[in-house]
Amino acid sequence: MIVGTAGHIDHGKTTLVKALTGVDTDRLPEEKRRGISIALGYAYLDADAAGGESATGTPRIGFVDVPGHERLIHTMLSGATGIDHALLLVAADDGVMPQTCEHLALLSLLGIEHGTIALTKCDRVDDATRARRHGEIRALVAGTPLAGAPIFEVAATTGVGVRPLREHLIAEAAALPPRVRGGLGFRLAVDRVFSLPGVGTVCTGTAHAGELAVGDELLVLPPAPGQAPLRARVRSLHAQNAAAPRASAGQRVAIGLVGLEKDQVGHGQCLAAPEIAQWTERLDARLRLWPEEARALRSGTPVHVHVGAAQVTGSVAVLGGLGGKPIEALQPGGEAFVQLVLHRPIGAWAGDRIVLRDASATRALAGGVVLDPQAPARYRRTPQRLAELVALTADTPPQRLEGLLAQAPMGVDLVRFATGQGVAGAARAALVAAIGAGAREAGPGAPVAAEITVVQGAEGPAWALGAAQTAQWAYAAQERLQRYHQEQPEELGPDLARWRRLAAPRMAEPLWRALVQRLAGAGRVVVSGATVHLPAHGVQLSALDERLAQKVLPRLLAAGFEGVWARDLAKEAGEPEALVRTTLARLAQRGELFQVVKDLYHAPPAIQALARIARACAADGDVKAADFRDRSGLGRKRAIQVLEFFDKVGLLRRVGDVHRLRADCQLFVGDDGDGDGDAADTA
Known part of the structure; x- marks a missing residue:
């Protein structure tokens, strides 16, 4: 348990902590000279050293002694943010003072629900004054979390009342419910930084969540503008002022770090596990x-704004x-x-x-x-966003996610959500296990409604779309596809990218592809190559189209990776160019040919082979144009045209100057030579 002192300047906070623990938390020469606390001070109390029963497992109690001066309130907040139990001090000779009121307000606003009140310097006043102070204190704390807190009369310099207070705090520590540690990434708000010979840089603070072990890596957050977060390894740990192999939430922790200089981290920054690293300005x-x-x-x-040890x-x-x-x-x-x-x-x-x-x-x-x-x-004040904020007030991350999925029209980025909640490791998958149970694979003819859509990423669930939203978007996408068929009856249908722009332009692309896959798996749409259409709609070939197709297909198959221009196909076939163009367009709409650029056509086997080369080039996830050119034997211009075609149909994704492979895309993996593949896979 971490106990934080609070109260007006010179009301005996440091003296009482010393009487309770034997530690003088005023360590700076300026503090000694002036007789007041300027920086945060720390002390620790063991149950067995105080006459308690150590066999009960009562944890060591840490005390955070904060300054009482009005100009050092920001320092008080740095120490108070991580405390479990407030110890509010009021001097019997002075009574309630301005910083008493402000410290009480700060404790209340921080949501600290457990506390004890100490009436100090009781040896300086008579019984009537002490009784009057009790009334003043009760009036002060009325309506606050400390309204029912017990009041202990103490005189720290003589030891009167110290033992009952100590025993009370030990009992409070024993009754404190354990913090939730499993599944949360470690994070600590840094309130002190110093160097020690043989240890190096040491950062101290209260662990807010998770567990940490020697050898773990931490990131310093936020990083300097325009730079990546600094990374450091844990060399040594002290938890509650004792050397330890591990530290956990709720403890005062000192971390010895390798790879970090003292001036590279400062008061107010955070140390966090890499998996939950984030920083924000909003x-x-x-x-x-x-x-x-x-x-x-x-x-x-x-x-x-005060958050953790930061003030901004x-x-x-x-x-x-x-x-x-x-x-x-x-x-x-x-x-x-x-x-x-x-x-x-x-x-x-x-x-x-x-x-x-x-x-x-x-x-x-x-x-x-x-x-x-x-x-x-x-959109921060829309009814939709406010409904999402209501959902985020739930008690636990799984409850928040469940409520968020019921509200978010565009789904939830699960990686972003888990990071913001501080959830790490296997707990991320467990976070969506319950909702994922309803996200079964849809078979032919199966309804899409009443099922949550979950998109799996490389390291677990990446996106989720609520059941109601899945049904709504499925209906909207089909309705928009039906309208496209009415507007363009001569076409087989739009490609997947265009369909998304028409139906759900703001939806995350991974969710859109998952929704298409489910629609295709349920038999509600047909995906032919990169084109999609309703089952009842199709482009029919006339007898003339069939005849022209028989004449041009051998030439296309022989062309390989280079493809053939429409005008050349017409010339070699001895047919009017306009007729050949129309037939080629219909064949492309049926997924039997692929138009890489305007009027340049490739046969399905060539595109499938080029797709295999692109996948082979993506050893690190990125397909470099030069590598693809060399492996395919194409010229630079044609290689770039093919890569841009793969960007368009969804095999690749353009990010800056590189083409990034979509690891979950199964486009062009079929070996039947017709380019169709499995309808559910091509999404």
């Missing part, structure tokens, strides 16, 4: 405005109420969905607590929890 959150604020919080308000300026955009209705302002004491637009990136994940302070950083305004750390810049 996040959506559920926010509560402090009840004592005099004015409502409106869009455009400049604020200081930004602005607020009020989105809507918790019921999913748009609102213009957040009233004092109320809660709403907001978007925070930050002036520089920070590391943040769903579930992280946030605190907002006003533009001058003089008072706490609001607090809440991150819902989506990769928030959209567009």
Whole structure:
């Protein structure tokens, strides 16, 4: 358990921590000289050392001693973000003071639900004063999470009341429910960085999630602008101030890192497992405005945002109420969905607590929890987006995903979702196991409705589309294909890329291809090569087309990789060029020929062979034009034309200056020589 002290300056926080643990957390010369805490201080308490029963497995208690000075509130927030239990101190001689109120507000806004109150310096006042302080404290904490917290009277310098307080904290630590560790990637908010001889760079902070072992790799987030995140290996670990082979969520951790210099990481950055690495300048959150604020919080308000150990300026955009209705302002004491637009990136994940302070950083305004750390810049106040935010307020990642799938019209990027939730490893697959159970393969004639579409990626599920959305998009795609047939009755149908542009241009391409595959597998559409049509629609060849096809097909087969121009085929066949062009177009529409560029046609065996060469060139996933040219024996211009054709039909995908192979695409893998392949595979 991590206990965080809170209270006004000179109310005895450091002295009480020393009395409880024997450790003086004021370590800096300036702190000693001035008699106040400036930086975060840490101390630890063992149950057995305090007379407790170590056999019960009571964990070591860590204390975060925070500054009480108003100008050091940002430092207090850095320490308070990861605490489990608040220890609020009020000096009996002073009573409630300004920073007492602000620290209480910050603890409330951070969502810290467990706490204890210590009335310090009780040896300096009489019984009547102590009784009056009890009343003041109860009035102060009324309506906050500390409303029912016990009050202990102590005099740290003499030891009066220290033992009962210590025993109470040990009992609280024993009763604290264990944190969820499995399935979450490790992350830690860095609040101190220093170097030690023989160890190197050491970063300390509270582990927010996951587990870490010696030898693991971590990334420093966010990276410098325009650079990739720095990577470091864990050389040594201290958890709760003791050397350990592993560290886990909820512990104070010191990490010795290899491959990282002290000046390459700073206070406020995060160390995270590579699988969950992300950073953001825009996040959506559920926010509560402090009840004592005099004015409502409106869009455009400049604020200081505290997340983890990071502090960054930004602005607020009020989105809507918790019921999913748009609102213009957040009233004092109320809660709403907001978007925070930050002036520089920070590391943040769903579930992280946030605190907002006003533009001058003089008072706490609001607090809440991150819902989506990769928030959209567009459509952020639409009813659809607000419904998605309502879904993201569910208690667990699987529940959030289930609710999100019921709302998201374009499906869910599962990799992005899992990263934002901090879910790593095998838990990513488990996250969609329940929803994936309904995503069975559709057989011929099977209905597409009431089934979730799940797209598998190289390392697990990559995309998912809800059952209702799958049925809606299947209907819309078929309806648009029917309309295309009515508008272009002479054509067999559009190619897959054009069909997507007509029916669902905003849908992610992996989801679209999966939807097409399911429609084809259910027999609701027919995919011929790169062309798609309804089963009842087809391009019929006339007797003239059949005769011309018999004359040109031998020449096309003999042409191999080079293909033949329509004009040359007409000339060699001794037929009018216009008639030959019409026949070639119909054959291409039926998937019996392929038009690589306008008027240049290839036979299916040649395209299948070129597709095999393209796959062979993609050892690292990218097909380089020079490599493809050399392996195919084509000239540079023709090689590029073929690669661009593969981009168009979906075998490859153009990314910058390279052509990237779609690993899950089964186009042109058939060996029957007609180019059709299996209808379900060609999607």
